[in-house]
Amino acid sequence: MLILGGGFGGVSTAHHLHRLLGAEVDITLVDRRTHFVMGFRKTMAVVGREPLETGMRPLEALASQGVRVVRGTIESIDAAAHAAVVDGQRIEADALVVALGADLVPGAIPGLAENAINVYSTDGVGPAADALASLQSGSLLIGIFGAPYKCPPAPYELAILCKDALNARGSSASITVFTPQPGSLPVLGQAGCDVIEGRLAGQGIGFRASTKIERVEAGRVVLAGGGLPLEDDIAFDVLFAVPPHRCPPVVVDAGLAQQGGWVKINPRTLETNHEDVYAIGDVTAVMMATGQPMPKAGAFADNEGRVVAERLAAKFQGKTSDAQFDGTGACFLETGSGEAMVVRGTFLAEPAPDIELTPPSKEHLEEKSVFERERLDAWFGTTR
């Protein structure tokens, strides 16, 4: 089996394949990174709670589960042949799982790369932490520059935790978050957006919906729409950016997704239109009954990986599997003071998604650390 990508989806698939088939099957996992780390660790590091390294695990540790880990860049994918070229070497298999995530593209907005810190990349963590630590006054702007983007509550969590960090230091700097979407978390409907936006307001954090950006200049973002007076643009001293996301070009070039789109799959079986080729996680677009896309989150990629592993394991053993993905998943939203809310549910429920936003509690924050600990321990053992 060939797994492309060693993030949430790829690692989960490898782990469950090994759990189901043991040494019966050869599993190869390819990634250009050396380590796995969960997305929310970036936020924890930016606000100075814990270094990123605390949550990192070497992909190499998967070798103890019989997984051959190949470090390299996937240059092309031949879906029909279940093959990929990695740093010039062709790797072939009986089945292929594409779990290559979403690329972050700051270059899609003029001036963004030069004038903002990408808080969704590990490279942005250090500069963002330094900028936050030295911000004594002025304004921090947190901008969502495109949708869909990973873990929709994460930028709001970042704003709340940054505000706590500034308050703790007696900094008078202000924080504003903006999104191109009509509300903070459209997947929750108006009532849920009101809860999130009420919390932001209660903590003195500014919020702007439906804010689309044409370009970024030193100290200000210029709104799209043209002809707006200067005072309608948003000024900043520090800009933290969630850049536009896109399907990795290697996936588009393989014909698995259209330019500007994401991989289309059977949302229940995770199959692409090639036999024994699956795609999971952020690289895919799955529509909910509302017609909105299901959010991109590690919890979904993890659950999808388990379903794919069950289907592949059954096929390998000459059986059939009725394992299906039901859209179950959750994202955490820390609200400060040692508490968190959870956005959770069965996002692919019919006739409508079944999603709840829980009130904040200490138990939910504990649930978040259990979510991480259980997976890191199961996937990588106790290796650090």
Ligand SMILES: Cc1cc2nc3c(=O)[nH]c(=O)nc-3n(C[C@H](O)[C@H](O)[C@H](O)COP(=O)(O)OP(=O)(O)OC[C@H]3O[C@@H](n4cnc5c(N)ncnc54)[C@H](O)[C@@H]3O)c2cc1C
């Ligand atoms: C700040 C933040 C907070 C988050 N909080 C949460 C949360 O609370 N709960 C939650 O469920 N999710 C959360 N997420 C989202 C979560 O991290 C993603 O949705 C998840 O990682 C998607 O998993 P994936 O396997 O699809 O892709 P990824 O985990 O991104 O893995 C894709 C892998 O493919 C590799 N790759 C891509 N292209 C190539 C190539 N050409 N060659 C070699 N390797 C390649 C990449 O290096 C990467 O390791 C958060 C994300 C961020 C940024």
